[in-house]
Amino acid sequence: MCTSESEPWCFTVLRSSGLHLLRPEKSWRPIITIQVESKGGSVDCDATPYHETTLGSDGQNPNQKEIFYIHDVSPYSKISIKVWHRSQSKKKRKRILVANACHMLRELVKEHNEPEQCLDVRLNTLPGTAKRHKGARPGMWPKLSLRVRPPSIPKLHHEEPLFDDDDLSCYSDSMPPTPSSTDPTLSGQGDLIVLPPPTEQELKRRLQPYIIDSDDEMTPLLIDDNAYLNSAPPILPQYSETEKPEDLPPMGVTQRIVASFTMYAELRDETHYERAFSRQQMEWTYVGGLLTAMAAVDTAVFSISPDTLFVINPIARSFIALSSTACGLGIFCDAWFIFRYNFVPLDTARVRSRDMFGSYFFFSLQARVPIICMLMSxxxxxxxxxxxxxxxxxxxxxxxxxxxxxxxxxQFLVFGAWWFVGKVMCMGRKIGRAVKWLVGRGSGEGTSNTP
Structure with a gap:
């Protein structure tokens, strides 16, 4: 089974199935890498080039026109397919391997005759990555659908026929005896038994099954074409990078006011909830540290004795009392939010943050209470x-x-000055044009009155 080195192997990733069982996230986008062993290298070598594509959250490939061309490989080269996961919320966003598969190129095309073959590759899961979901059937394995186009299909099948040793023995038994085969012994020079090449009809012949304890052949199973096409998976992707999500209902006046100083606009959009919630958690952490520092300052002020260098009048004491009160309330609210939302999964935090009306309006307003207390303090x-x-x-x-x-x-002072100067210049130009018009009209009337 040999191929021409000038003709490449072509791979296209179509879709995946069962990958949602490998990660606890509700929706995530698998990253697929395809790496083929090159001459003199290893399939897992860092120097070996690899091809990468990203699937949609539903497992479909949004760019099925992307074709991977792999040159200078043989049918006995190994192909490595890996599935990676990259977190969208963490800072480092390191990729994690969740599944892989490794096969020879000849194993992927040895049972197909089509120029472009669509085949399903079973993926091997890594220990600790699979997660039992509700409705998951036992024995369900993740798969990846590929479209493979070998370099030369006729040449491949001619040099490696599609029958095994048993078929060859049956085929040789059915042939008439030849003069060399009837000879009881072979000559000292090692005569070979030369068989004629099998015809195309004989290659396509398959053994017909029989019913047990009966000499009658099993009746062929008839499959309706329409039922087969309806049961086949969709070819076109159900996800697209340019696909626009459903528009959210417009916000009212109160909602726009709250969204101007909170994260309500991001939280109400489910696609941006994870990123907005991560920013909110980071804000609680920073605000907690600042409130603690302010509480230390207020405590130090309370320890000042009356006979110090600076005079503290009743107004100053009122300000420091208000600062310490706001600081204490802010620390309490910040600790409550960290305790309730920082150490739970994202789905649990999403459920807890919804109010009685099924929205995030009150949560977005309450989440800013610690920073409002810090501002007051x-x-x-x-x-x-x-x-x-x-x-x-x-x-x-x-x-x-x-x-x-x-x-x-x-910026406001500069803009106000620029706006004022512009209005003055515009007024000056209008006054100048009016004066010219009046002067021109007066000179015209004087010329007409001259005898």
Missing amino acids: GMSLMGFLGVVAWSVWPTGLLVLSFLVGVLMTL
């Missing part, structure tokens, strides 16, 4: 420091506050 602490600094150096406080305010609102 920070503003109160700033007010306390400002009151204390005013009693010591009022001029420095006013100048520094003015500079910080200008820098924080610089």
